Amino acid sequence: MIKKIVGLLLTFIFLTSMCMTAFADGKIDVISSKKTEDTKQFLVTITRPEGDETTFKESYVICGNSDKQNITVKLLIYNEKTDQFEPYRNLDGEDTWTIGASGFFxxxxELPKKGANRIRIAAYQGSAKMEQTELVLGENLQVNTFTVTVLDRSLRNSIKNGFLRITDMLENLFGA
Structure with missing residues (x-):
């Protein structure tokens, strides 16, 4: 009887440990490391952001396209506390998606904070469940990092009001 219980317990532990990799968070070190250099855009052309950008809105749209098949895109954001890029969910609740037949995404x-938000977009050929050993930076893995800065709306109003005062002053000077 004890042998059966020990056998069942060992079988349960073995099966549970085998399933752990199925529920892993899919963190890939080369994508998460802040030391990873950006690559050329050879798998996906990112059309927005075009580079480092500044906006007054917390809501931001990321766009891109690809003429290749079976491309997976992963969205990450820099976490200052962990000093790494971490998966970041879009408003649809996904941090990883496959580009469809149209080739566009x-x-x-929602940008998480006022100020600089470092966003990383990683694209690779293959499924979302790729192993770290299968990804080679610059060959089947593209990594691009952008900074999108969210400015306070009060700054926008100050700039707007300052511009109006300058135009009023010019009108008074030149009588336009």
């Missing part, structure tokens, strides 16, 4: 995200 457009995802809306």
């Amino acid at each position: 457009m995802k809306e995200i």
